[in-house]
Amino acid sequence: MAFLSSLDISGSALTAERYRMDVILQNISNANTAATPGEDPYRRKQVIFQERPLTFRDNLTAAQRNLTKSGGVRITEIVESDRDFKPVYDPTNPSANEDGYVMYPNVDLTEERVDLMAASNAYIANMTALSVIKATSMKALEIGK
């Protein structure tokens, strides 16, 4: 039905942005998860967004890719950052390697905070859009009353 698919568009965005916020929070909470001997420290995770096609033509070309729902956004994968880890000289730390360095995760707190703000702004934008589409749907139900 037409209005339910509209709700799906906003719904997919809300889900995606919330998931993105979850991943950012995971990064922030693991910002100090240092390397244990023999293992790498935590790697920064990032989500990859992709458009879910809206128009019929887009749908036709995407039919092979098994995208049944139309419209909105989806997360295709989570990638781990390849950026260098941050070495801190701390020879007394039990996690230190043979040179006396402790490897800390490649998470930049400022970057995460900015990403978090972007995600929450996008979430709010979609919430507002959702309230407009809800009002429109109610108008559609009033036809003929």
Add this chain to the structure above:
Amino acid sequence: MFYDSKSFRALESGLSAAWLQQQTALQNLANLETPNYKAKSVVFEDTLNRALEENGNAPYSFTTRVVTDETTTMRPDGNNVDSDKEGLVLYKAYVQYSYLTQKINGSFSNFRYVLNNAMK
């Protein structure tokens, strides 16, 4: 018949157009953070040309088409969605939709009046 009338068809295609506009605005807002996403908008195809073909009469229905603006970029990641603009498109379409439903309800109550009073 009542429902076949020109004005009714005009109202109907207006509703579909407003709805499609809302869909594209929603899609744009949903992809606010998608890299390389290009904003979509609704165009009213050949309305003027067809109106002229029909001896200058106003068109009573029109076809819509979704176009993608591939030419601009708002951000380094290639996305060109302007959230303020999309919010306004959404709201404008809502006002238009409300207006059209009111008009449709008005013509319904005209029919109802005729049906109820024809036999009196």
